[in-house]
Amino acid sequence: MSILRKVPLTMLRAFEAAGRTGAFTAAATELDLSPSAISHAIRKLEDLLKIRLFQRSTREIxxxxxxxxxxxxxxxxFGEMQRGLSLVTADESRPLRLHTAxxxxxxxLLPRLGDFIRxxxxxxxxFSASTEYARFEQDDFDLDIVYGEPRPSPYEKLPLAVEELTPLCSPALAESISRPEHLYQQTLIQCDVQLFQWKGWFEANNLTPPRHYGLRFDRSFMAIAAAVDGLGVVLESKLLAEREIASGRLVCPLVSSTKEIHYIGHYMVFPRHQHRHFALEEFKSWLLEQLNLAQLR
Structure with a gap:
């Protein structure tokens, strides 16, 4: 008799959830069972297979x-079964649910999205956008693009691109900025949620950080828009300001005479296998290809 015929699917689901999340309690929440039911199912699976699948301690598995x-x-x-079910049911028409910074x-992302749709x-x-983390446990989203290092979780995380931070301003304002010291006479625009801010840039360039900043925002897109309007100089990612730089609305007045800050700004987070949408791989591949093309420019 095939060993698969002796192993109920419910045991494999309990094992997969516990192995993926790293905790019986998390697996129980996901499958709407009790932790003891998860533990019992896995113990029976180990007895059937005659092997130990988990090392257990009082604190972790x-x-x-x-x-x-x-x-x-x-x-x-499970991934293949999910794909097969999607192909023969209405699940194929379920939208790919994306959460992003x-x-x-x-x-x-939005300026490029037309290419993916075509x-x-x-x-x-x-789409949904917020600074909160996406919820995968309740199957609310299929993929999350987060700003900064993701918090520890059982999900896959993939760094997207190395971003470069440099002072950006309008061409008219750039005419009065030829040395980094000239920034002391300018209105400096700061984004409060940014990982690296003006203080770190000044210190990296062996300069004393100013104490006063003229404008502060809690979103990079607002800070970039303010710089485009000539309201001051913003320290921002050239990846996020790519369109404004390409069109000439923003320039990098000190890029050849100062140090840029390089860092990984965004990560892609998604469930490992269970509950994956059939189109997730297509979107991931497209996104990574677009990021690679952007960095080659």
């Missing part, structure tokens, strides 16, 4: 070598 190997194949199998969406007319998209 960790997959054994055999458990990691089984999890990889079980997740692959607001400024990344406004400044970089290439994949069969994929419906639903």
């Amino acid at each position: 960790t997959l054994t070598k055999e458990g990691s190997l089984l999890l990889e194949h079980v997740q692959r199998g 607001p400024s990344f969406a406004h400044q970089w 290439e994949h007319p069969q994929i419906d998209l639903r």
Whole structure:
């Protein structure tokens, strides 16, 4: 008799959820069961297979070598089943639900989205933008693009692009800025949620940071718009300000005479295997290709 016939699907679901989340309690919440039911199902699975799948302690569970190997194949199998069900049911028409950091969406993603829609007319998209993390546990979203290092979680995280921070301003304002010291006479625009701010840029260039900043925003897209309007000099990512730089509305007056700050600004976060949307891989591949093209320019 095939061993698969002896193993109920419910046991494999409990094992996959526990292995992916790293906790019986998280797996129980996801599957709407009790932690003891998850633990009991996995114990029965271990008895059936005659192998130990988890190392248990009072505080945590960790997959054994055999458990990691089984999890990889079980997740692959669930992924194929999900894909098959999507193809033969109305689930194929469910929109791909994307959550993203607001400024990344406004400044970089939305201007390119037409290309993806033309290439994949069969994929419906639903967008939401906020600084909160997307919720995958309740199956609210399929993918999240977050600003900054993501918090620890059982989900996959993928760094997107190395971004470059440099002072940006309108061409008219740039005429009075030829040395970094000239910034002391300018209105400096600061984005309060940015990982690296003016203080760090001045220190990186061996300059004393000013104590006063003329304008402060909580979104990069507003800070960039203010700089375009000539209201001051903004320290911003050239990736986010790509359109404004390409059109000449913003320039980099000190790019050849000062140090830029390089950092990974955005990450892609998504569930490992379970509940994946059929179009997730297509969107991921397209997004990474577009980011690669942007950095080659």
